[in-house]
Amino acid sequence: MGRKEEVRQVRRLLQVSRLVTVTGGAGIGKSRVAVRAASGVRRAFADGVRFVELAGVSDPGHLEEAVAQALEPADPSGRPDAEALAEHLRDRRTLLILDTCEHLVDACARLAQTLLESSPELRILATSRQSLGVPGEHLVALAPMPLPGPREAESVAELSRCDSVALFLERVTAVDPDYALTAGNARQIAEVCARLDGIPLAIELVAVRMRTLPLDRILGLLDDRLWLLSGLTAGRRHPTVGATVEWSHELCTDDERLLWSRLPVFVSTFDAAAAESVCADEALPAERVLPALLGLVDKSIVIPVRRGEGTVYRLLDIIREYGAAKLLESGDRERLRRRHLRHYHELAVRGRTIGPDADQVELWGRIRRDWPNIRAALDLCAEDPAEHETGLGMAVALWYLWVACGMLREGHHHLERLLAFARPGSESWSMATLTLAYIAIARGHLREARLLLERCGSRSAPGDDLVGLLLLKLSGTLAVIEGDLSGGEALLGAVVDRLGPGGRLPEVLLPAMVELGLSLIWRGRTAASREVFLRCRELCEERGNAWARAYADYGLGLVARAEGDAERAAAHARDSLRVKRHFSDAMAVVFCLELLAGAAADQGDLARAGRLLGAAQAGWRDKGLLRQGYPMMAEERARCAELVRRGLSRRDSDQAAREGAALGLEGAIAYALGEEAAGDPPAGRDSGWAPLTRREWEVAELVAEGLTNRQIAHRLMVLQRTVDSHVEHILAKLGFSARAQVAAWATRRRREGPAAPGSP
Numbered sequence: 001m002g003r004k005e006e007v008r009q010v011r012r013l014l015q016v017s018r019l020v021t022v023t024g025g026a027g028i029g030k031s032r033v034a035v036r037a038a039s040g041v042r043r044a045f046a047d048g049v050r051f052v053e054l055a056g057v058s059d060p061g062h063l064e065e066a067v068a069q070a071l072e073p074a075d076p077s078g079r080p081d082a083e084a085l086a087e088h089l090r091d092r093r094t095l096l097i098l099d100t101c102e103h104l105v106d107a108c109a110r111l112a113q114t115l116l117e118s119s120p121e122l123r124i125l126a127t128s129r130q131s132l133g134v135p136g137e138h139l140v141a142l143a144p145m146p147l148p149g150p151r152e153a154e155s156v157a158e159l160s161r162c163d164s165v166a167l168f169l170e171r172v173t174a175v176d177p178d179y180a181l182t183a184g185n186a187r188q189i190a191e192v193c194a195r196l197d198g199i200p201l202a203i204e205l206v207a208v209r210m211r212t213l214p215l216d217r218i219l220g221l222l223d224d225r226l227w228l229l230s231g232l233t234a235g236r237r238h239p240t241v242g243a244t245v246e247w248s249h250e251l252c253t254d255d256e257r258l259l260w261s262r263l264p265v266f267v268s269t270f271d272a273a274a275a276e277s278v279c280a281d282e283a284l285p286a287e288r289v290l291p292a293l294l295g296l297v298d299k300s301i302v303i304p305v306r307r308g309e310g311t312v313y314r315l316l317d318i319i320r321e322y323g324a325a326k327l328l329e330s331g332d333r334e335r336l337r338r339r340h341l342r343h344y345h346e347l348a349v350r351g352r353t354i355g356p357d358a359d360q361v362e363l364w365g366r367i368r369r370d371w372p373n374i375r376a377a378l379d380l381c382a383e384d385p386a387e388h389e390t391g392l393g394m395a396v397a398l399w400y401l402w403v404a405c406g407m408l409r410e411g412h413h414h415l416e417r418l419l420a421f422a423r424p425g426s427e428s429w430s431m432a433t434l435t436l437a438y439i440a441i442a443r444g445h446l447r448e449a450r451l452l453l454e455r456c457g458s459r460s461a462p463g464d465d466l467v468g469l470l471l472l473k474l475s476g477t478l479a480v481i482e483g484d485l486s487g488g489e490a491l492l493g494a495v496v497d498r499l500g501p502g503g504r505l506p507e508v509l510l511p512a513m514v515e516l517g518l519s520l521i522w523r524g525r526t527a528a529s530r531e532v533f534l535r536c537r538e539l540c541e542e543r544g545n546a547w548a549r550a551y552a553d554y555g556l557g558l559v560a561r562a563e564g565d566a567e568r569a570a571a572h573a574r575d576s577l578r579v580k581r582h583f584s585d586a587m588a589v590v591f592c593l594e595l596l597a598g599a600a601a602d603q604g605d606l607a608r609a610g611r612l613l614g615a616a617q618a619g620w621r622d623k624g625l626l627r628q629g630y631p632m633m634a635e636e637r638a639r640c641a642e643l644v645r646r647g648l649s650r651r652d653s654d655q656a657a658r659e660g661a662a663l664g665l666e667g668a669i670a671y672a673l674g675e676e677a678a679g680d681p682p683a684g685r686d687s688g689w690a691p692l693t694r695r696e697w698e699v700a701e702l703v704a705e706g707l708t709n710r711q712i713a714h715r716l717m718v719l720q721r722t723v724d725s726h727v728e729h730i731l732a733k734l735g736f737s738a739r740a741q742v743a744a745w746a747t748r749r750r751r752e753g754p755a756a757p758g759s760p
Contacts, residue, residue, distance in 0.1 A: 001170065001200075002145050002163025003033050010037035010140050014095070014123055017138040018116050021101075021126040024142035026318040027201025027241045030127035031099050033142060038097055038125060045123070047092040047664075055100040055317045056267035056372050059379075060107035065410070067096070067111070069371065072406070072584075082114040089119040100317055101128035109134050144198030153190040156183055164193040167200060171207035175298070179210065188215050195222045195240075201318065202244040208300045209251065221247065245322050248299060255292040258284050260301060260319075261326035265336040268372035269305060269312040277343040278336065337380055338387075344370070344377040345390060348397045352507065356544040359722055361582045364547070367398075368405050368584065374398070378414050388421040389428060396431045399507075403442050404547050406584040411439050425459045430467045437474055441481065442587075449478055466508075469495055473508045477515050483631050485519045492516040496532075510536060510548035517555045521562060522632040530559045546716070550579035551588065557595050566602035569595060574673055578698060579716065581669050589665060590619040594633065596672050598640045606647040607656050613640055614660025615668030622665070692730060697746070699726040703739055704746035 006022075010033065013020045022030045035051070042049045050070040057066050064081055071088060089096075096115070101108040109132040112124050116134075126132060131139055145164040152158040159165050160181055168189060172179050181189065192215070196202040209218055249257060262279040263270070270278075275293055280286035293313065296302040302313050315323065327333050351367050354360050367374070381391020395414045402411025415436045422429040437452035453475055456467075476491030495512040513536040520529035533555040540549035557572030577592040597612035616637070645653050663671055675697070692700060702712045709727060713720040730742055 001167050003029060006033050006140060006142060007037045007040070010034065010125070011041050013138045013140065014041055014125065017136065018122065019112055019124045019126070019132070019134055019137045020140060021128055021131055021137055022140045022142060023128055023131060025129060025241065027199050028142045028144065029200045030142060034097055034099065034125050034127050038095060041095065045093050045095045047094045049095040049097065051097045051099065053099050054104055055320065057104065060104050062375070063104055063107045063111060068409070082111050086115050086118040089115060089122050091121070092119070093121040095123045095125060098124060098126040101126050101132065102130055105130060105132060108132055145200060147194050147198045148190040153187050156181055156186050159186050159190060164198040164203060165189055168193055168203050168207050171204050172210045175208055175211040185215055188219055192219055192222065196244065197240045199240055201316065202240050204300045205244050205248045208298065241318060245318060248301065249322065252299065253292070253295060255284060255288050256295045259289065259292040260296060260323045261330060262336055263302070263315060264320045264324040264327055265340045266373055267376045268370070269314045270373065271310065271312050274343055278339045340373070341377040341380050341387065341390070344374050345394045348374065348394050351400060352397045354544060356542060358544055360544055360546045361579065364400060364405055365582060367401060382417050385421070388418060392418045392422055392428045392432050396435045399435050399438060402439050404583055404585060406586055408439050408443050412436065415439070427467060430456050430459065434467065434470045434474060441474065441477055446478065446482060453478065469498065470508050473512045476512065480515055480519050481630055485523050489516060489519045489523070492519065510540060510545055514548060514551040514555060518630070521555065521558050526559055526562050530556065533559065546579050547583055550576040554588065554591055554595065561595065561599060561602065566599040570599040573599065575715065577669060577672060586619060586665065589669060590616045591633070593619065593668055593672055594637055594640070598636065601640050601643045606644050607652065609640065610644045610648065610653055610656025611660035612668070612672060613644060614657035615663050615671070618661035619665050619668070692733060696726050696730050699723060700730055700742050700746040703727070704743040
């Protein structure tokens with residue numbers, strides 16, 4: 001509101017400048033202007049707009065890691081550094097938004113200069129209370145919103161057109177819909193906006209108080225507080241902002257003030273359950289946390305963020321600073337940090353031991369999004385000798401985050417750091433060493449993996465214990481990847497036989513079954529491979545393991561193709577792909593694209609095969625997977641490429657490969673699943689499936705196939721009540737009353753492609 005000219009200025013500068021910084025004091029609206037400007041130019045950036053929130057990054061050493069989280073760079077060889085990020089961005093047309101740089105200004109300046117010097121198509125849009133000071137930087141300084149003049153205050157019509165007054169009224173009507181600007185209150189409203197210097201955050205904090213306080217009372221309180229505090233708010237805050245935040249704090253209840261002082265222990269977003277777990281104690285019992293949290297939301301102290309799986313909360317930068325200062329004054333900071341650690345340790349273990357009644361896709365996705373808080377917990381463990389063992393156990397429990405969800409680099413760093421404090425030969429040391437070997441295998445660092453397995457094996461012999469089983473399993477995995485199929489088969493088969501039906505089911509079993517099935521199919525033992533994959537899928541369904549189930553589906557697709565059934569192979573690959581896309585498991589996604597390319601080639605659709613193969617090859621390169629995977633897959637990839645080259649002219653073959661590579665991984669997934677045709681805008685930009693979310697249109701497609709909610713839940717490996725909720729949302733969004741209407745709509749969308757905006 002009231003920032004159209006500033007937004008246009010940022011857009012114009014991004015056309016001619018490689019670094020634009022939006023500057024201004026706290027609460028002035030820098031982030032909102034940056035995001036709005038970026039949304040208007042996103043089509044100019046073929047490789048996307050990436051947002052990096054830095055408010056929760058207190059250590060400059062974590063800056064590159066935060067950027068890497070947004071970019072998912074290709075180099076998996078070590079911790080992210082400026083050179084690795086530059087290499088990833090070198091040939092990409094990307095807009096990188098660095099939000100809230102002022103506390104990391106020197107580190108941000110160095111990183112920005114390094115990236116811009118080596119990445120000619122990159123643009124950086126930063127927000128900061130001060131400039132970065134990088135050569136070529138262009139600044140857009142945000143001033144406070146315009147204030148009403150004496151003449152405007154005399155006219156309701158003119159006053160309503162003043163931006164600061166319009167913002168105040170918009171926020172007031174959000175809490176009191178019947179409130180209106182009148183001749184009777186015009187002068188007082190003008191005075192309030194003037195007292196607040198036209199600063200958006202201050203206006204919002206005061207406006208929400210209109211629910212409980214009359215306007216003249218607010219004006220009197222502001223006179224007192226702003227006069228008293230304007231000279232006491234030193235540092236980087238605008239005096240009015242600091243005074244208004246202090247005023248808002250005083251008007252909170254005791255519970256709200258106490259919770260406000262504790263919430264800054266979260267370095268990123270958090271949910272209500274986390275707030276209760278971390279912030280509750282004798283002074284603030286758990287049953288009073290949610291009412292206090294909602295009270296802070298009502299007062300615009302805490303910002304709710306609605307996501308598909310529920311609502312999370314965040315603190316604005318200036319609000320976090322104020323609360324953090326109160327927490328430090330209380331002397332309770334270290335106790336809260338340990339409660340924070342315990343909460344995220346429990347969450348890590350819960351993700352590892354997921355059961356049949358949980359939604360693995362949702363839980364693992366939530367844990368991945370909670371990464372900044374998890375990182376803060378692991379950092380505390382590394383800092384405090386009393387927590388080293390806890391941190392090591394947590395890093396081991398998070399194997400799925402490192403391996404299954406694509407965070408290999410982060411897992412390697414934290415395990416190596418914490419292993420330095422462990423006693424060699426202890427169970428925790430052994431499990432951490434084996435987890436590190438698992439990561440090394442997934443990264444394609446086979447020599448490192450072999451050394452780690454040998455180191456662990458010299459101190460603990462294989463047996464019935466979990467350490468022994470994992471050592472046996474990883475040795476088998478490494479053998480298969482190195483091409484020793486018979487040796488790997490023997491080791492993996494021993495793991496599967498030792499656990500057996502009805503026995504214990506540690507987490508090593510299902511991946512061992514997948515790898516055993518792959519080895520069997522590559523050795524030509526199709527029937528035995530099918531039996532392993534079917535049994536694996538059955539166990540996955542019993543235990544709610546969608547990640548391993550998707551690998552079993554992929555394996556069954558390989559079996560079907562080996563048996564000459566390309567249609568069934570493609571169906572299994574699509575089932576796997578529908579799930580794998582939600583785990584950020586890039587290698588599995590590429591596997592599925594290659595299988596679908598092979599199936600398309602078998603069916604004679606060589607142009608489609610070429611596009612899928614081009615997308616897969618780009619995925620191998622862009623996601624840094626070139627050293628990963630199995631040799632047999634490389635051979636099959638080469639055979640498929642040869643089929644395409646023989647069946648198409650060189651021009652058509654090259655064109656198909658270029659079209660596939662241009663899709664990007666998300667666009668390739670959408671193309672593979674029939675969500676859009678090659679050449680259409682990539683998924684997540686202009687999908688043609690609006691107003692549904694990605695998960696909702698997946699459900700809509702399965703409704704169109706005639707599946708019941710229970711069958712859809714079975715297919716997607718989620719709870720039936722989750723599917724019930726999705727179907728209700730689909731009906732409401734499309735204005736339908738019956739599933740048959742959804743089925744017809746989904747079928748038409750898939751057949752005809754994107755419809756005109758707003759037409760169902």
